[in-house]
Amino acid sequence: MNRFLSMTLAAGVIVAIGAFTWGQMAEKTAMDASDTCKAAAQADKIGTPHTYHDFSAPDRPHRIIPPNSAVTLDHRPDRLNVDVDDNGIITRIWCG
Numbered sequence: 001m002n003r004f005l006s007m008t009l010a011a012g013v014i015v016a017i018g019a020f021t022w023g024q025m026a027e028k029t030a031m032d033a034s035d036t037c038k039a040a041a042q043a044d045k046i047g048t049p050h051t052y053h054d055f056s057a058p059d060r061p062h063r064i065i066p067p068n069s070a071v072t073l074d075h076r077p078d079r080l081n082v083d084v085d086d087n088g089i090i091t092r093i094w095c096g
Contacts, residue, residue: 036077037062037095046090050082053090 037060045053055062062080065071066088071081075096083092 035095037080039080039093039095042080042082042093046093048090049088050084050090051088055080055082 050064064082077095081094085091
């Protein structure tokens with residue numbers, strides 16, 4: 001094998017290992033930050049109109065997010081996010 005091919009192969013392996021490690025770290029972070037906003041308790045509301053529910057709670061911010069909305073990218077583990085479709089039906093409830 002020529003030297004260039006060996007170096008290219010080595011670089012590819014390093015990138016692959018780095019991507020795998022990054023994925024593991026992201027998954028661990030997601031697990032560590034698991035349900036700090038109590039999104040799991042709201043899961044039964046998915047598939048229903050968001051207007052049927054009151055997502056407000058003391059000391060917990062929330063936001064309703066329609067399709068194609070601009071939202072801030074700041075991560076707040078205590079914030080409940082409610083994604084809705086064009087008809088206002090809840091499609092996802094998550095922390096962040």
